[in-house]
């Protein structure tokens with residue numbers, strides 16, 4: 098890693114997934130046409146760019162049009178479009194011939210990596226942020242931040258910055274019944290699926306019996322993957338709802354993911370926002386793409402024809418308890434009918450139970466005293482006290498205020514520019530304050 102300057106960067110980005118990759122593009126493109134230019138640096142805990150690496154399943158497709166890539170909605174002429182990626186890779190015509198808006202996730206990851214390579218100088222991989230702390234000047238005003246991080250191999254990395262963009266994604270949600278089993282290799286969240294299921298202990302086992310907990314897209318993809326990966330595995334999909342449900346991606350509903358819908362949601366009072374988000378939850382949470390649902394139904398139907406049940410769906414249940422022993426993971430399952438609890442034993446349990454995203458992110462804890470109750474402005478900036486000058490923008494943590502597109506790819510091209518413009522404005526303000534200060538010093542001297 099290059100030696101780092103003691104002067105703060107204008108912008109430090111924590112996390113280098115799609116959100117901050119889009120931010121890097123927006124800053125770099127603005128630097129070519131706007132003044133002042135902003136210096137930037139991103140840190141990413143993974144060793145290289147990779148998008149949800151343990152869910153890059155061979156059969157998984159994007160749930161969003163390729164046109165909603167990192168830039169097109171803002172600037173279709175940008176060199177970082179998905180179309181330009183296809184063109185450079187020599188697959189544009191072939192992609193068109195597929196007659197689908199939806200690339201595979203493996204291809205979309207390849208596109209994102211293709212962009213990320215072009216920003217390699219601006220991102221330090223293998224560096225995990227541990228804290229974000231204020232730097233107070235002698236006049237009591239906070240003008241910069243110190244980010245402390247751990248590098249690969251354990252060494253400490255320290256970066257100083259004026260402004261910050263936090264885009265670290267969600268934290269895996271583990272239901273309470275599994276809270277004490279975190280260290281057991283047989284119980285794992287979907288975010289670790291490929292790594293865990295390919296471990297020899299599980300991968301080489303005959304007649305594997307796996308529970309997949311959840312009823313969303315990841316649960317369905319994992320159940321299908323297990324079904325195809327292990328010819329003799331038994332898979333139980335366990336979920337609270339009555340039936341697996343389809344994701345609503347019909348055109349009128351899809352308009353809630355248009356960038357201007359963010360303005361609408363943000364302008365509503367808190368209660369109304371909650372109502373709107375609740376009304377459209379079935380676009381994203383605990384729902385499954387209709388074609389995937391069709392494939393699962395067909396498997397279950399053909400099992401009935403043959404009289405076997407390798408893939409079983411069990412809804413209306415609650416997992417009361419889970420305990421691990423040498424011979425397996427034992428779960429106590431209650432069903433909605435109030436029958437006697439049932440005990441089941443599995444070789445592995447996959448928790449496809451989603452993610453938690455809290456605007457009160459632990460990394461921001463040292464700054465809490467300077468933040469106005471973690472309220473977020475329309476441009477994704479945390480509201481701060483007047484004696485705190487750094488701008489802190491968050492991505493993916495403000496669904497409550499900005500709507501359901503916040504955790505998705507839908508608005509990346511627009512959101513990244515809204516943030517990048519705020520960062521230019523912040524630098525302008527800094528330069529002008531520094532100029533006035535120099536002027537008053539010159540007058541005083």
Ligand SMILES: Cc1cc2nc3c(=O)[nH]c(=O)nc-3n(C[C@H](O)[C@H](O)[C@H](O)COP(=O)(O)OP(=O)(O)OC[C@H]3O[C@@H](n4cnc5c(N)ncnc54)[C@H](O)[C@@H]3O)c2cc1C
Pocket residue numbers: 111112113114115116117140141142143148149152158159160161224225226227264265266267315492493504505506507
């Ligand atoms: C399996 C799966 C499929 C999905 N498919 C779609 C889809 O088809 N369409 C769609 O719109 N959305 C989809 N999503 C939603 C997803 O949230 C977005 O696609 C996207 O990943 C959001 O990007 P992000 O950069 O905000 O977060 P992430 O992609 O989660 O990236 C955050 C990055 O921050 C890094 N990081 C975290 N903590 C630290 C730290 N302390 N220090 C340094 N780095 C850190 C992480 O390693 C990661 O690289 C999918 C989600 C999953 C899980």
